[in-house]
Amino acid sequence: GAGVSQTPSNKVTEKGKYVELRCDPISGHTALYWYRQSLGQGPEFLIYFQGTGAADDSGLPNDRFFAVRPEGSVSTLKIQRTERGDSAVYLCASSTKGGTSSEQFFGPGTRLTVL
Amino acid sequence: GEDVEQSLFLSVREGDSSVINCTYTDSSSTYLYWYKQEPGAGLQLLTYIFSNMDMKQDQRLTVLLNKKDKHLSLRIADTQTGDSAIYFCISGGSYIPTFGRGTSLIVHP
Numbered sequence: 001g002a003g004v005s006q007t008p009s010n011k012v013t014e015k016g017k018y019v020e021l022r023c024d025p026i027s028g029h030t031a032l033y034w035y036r037q038s039l040g041q042g043p044e045f046l047i048y049f050q051g052t053g054a055a056d057d058s059g060l061p062n063d064r065f066f067a068v069r070p071e072g073s074v075s076t077l078k079i080q081r082t083e084r085g086d087s088a089v090y091l092c093a094s095s096t097k098g099g100t101s102s103e104q105f106f107g108p109g110t111r112l113t114v115l
Numbered sequence: 116g117e118d119v120e121q122s123l124f125l126s127v128r129e130g131d132s133s134v135i136n137c138t139y140t141d142s143s144s145t146y147l148y149w150y151k152q153e154p155g156a157g158l159q160l161l162t163y164i165f166s167n168m169d170m171k172q173d174q175r176l177t178v179l180l181n182k183k184d185k186h187l188s189l190r191i192a193d194t195q196t197g198d199s200a201i202y203f204c205i206s207g208g209s210y211i212p213t214f215g216r217g218t219s220l221i222v223h224p
Contacts, residue, residue, distance in 0.1 A: 004157070035214075042119075042203055042214030043158070056211060091158070103148075104212070106157040 002026065004107035006092050012113045013082055021077040021110045023092030029105070031098030032075050034067055035091040037109070043091055049075060050098050082114045119204055119215035126221045133191040135218045137204030140185065144206040147180065149189045152201045152217065161202070162189070196222045 005024045013019050025032050030051055035043035045059040052072045060066075064082075069075040079086055089111050093104040118140045127133045139147070149161040164171045164178045164187070171178045177190040187204055201217040 040216065042216050044214070045211050048211065059211075093158075103160045103163075104158075106150075106159070108155075108157045 004092055004094055004105050006090075006107040006110050008110060009108065010111045010113075012115065014115050015082060015084060017082050017114075019079050019082055019112065021079075021090050021112070023075045023077070023094075023107060025073060025075070025092070025094030026105055027073070029094035029096055030072070031095045031102070032069060033093045033095075033104060034075070034077050035093065037089045037091055039088075046077070046090075048098065055098070079112075082112075084114050087112055087114045119206055119213050121202075121204055121215040121218045123216060124219050124221065126223065127194050129194060129196055129222055129224050131194055133189075133194045133198070133220055133222075135189045135191075135202050135204075135220065137187040137189075137215055138185055139187065139204070139206040139213070139215075141206045141213060142185065147178075147187050148205040148212070149176075149178065149187075150203045150205060152203065154200075158203065191220075194220075194222050196224060198222055 007022045032049040034046040037043045047057045047067050048055050049069045064080045067077045089109040091109045093106045095102045095104045120138045146163050148163040150158045151161045152158045162173050162176050164180050175192045179188045199222045201219050203217045204215045205212045
């Protein structure tokens with residue numbers, strides 16, 4: 001069956017530009033997470049959606065980062081005025097009900113490079 | 116914030132056992148997980164243990180939990196070259212999982 005997909009797989013942009021990263025979760029999964037993974041580090045939590053609403057966005061580093069999930073399925077992570085320090089792999093995961101009691105299914109990630 | 120510590124590297128010979136260790140600080144963790152990340156691939160759940168268990172065995176995998184010391188370990192028996200990957204320990208008492216930095220397991224033929 002279809003897993004979590006993310007597009008694009010790679011994105012190269014210039015400093016100061018705007019980017020959008022897309023996540024298609026597994027159908028029927030109400031919970032969706034975004035993470036950022038820098039080289040040699042574990043995934044760092046960014047934001048958690050339960051349905052259409054952001055249940056917790058405490059991991060977003062600053063107001064240049066924003067994420068939406070308007071219909072409770074596909075989510076888009078938006079980064080404004082990108083900086084070189086934003087370069088990382090952005091991971092999306094979905095789960096049936098959220099919380100740490102249910103397995104998270106991860107997408108392959110989007111590798112963002114800011115020049 | 117919560118913290119999860121793991122050693123960064125482990126090198127073993129094919130056929131030997133591997134033991135990957137993890138310590139965590141979140142005492143409210145209900146479940147603790149081990150995820151595996153292979154090069155160019157997404158994270159995959161390997162196994163998990165409920166916080167009221169001491170041990171869980173699943174084929175070649177054995178998970179040991181010492182809740183008093185907040186120590187979790189993953190033992191892989193008869194390690195194969197296909198087990199080479201980064202292994203992440205994850206704790207989480209609420210709904211935000213905390214990842215360690217991951218342990219790179221290198222298996223030599």
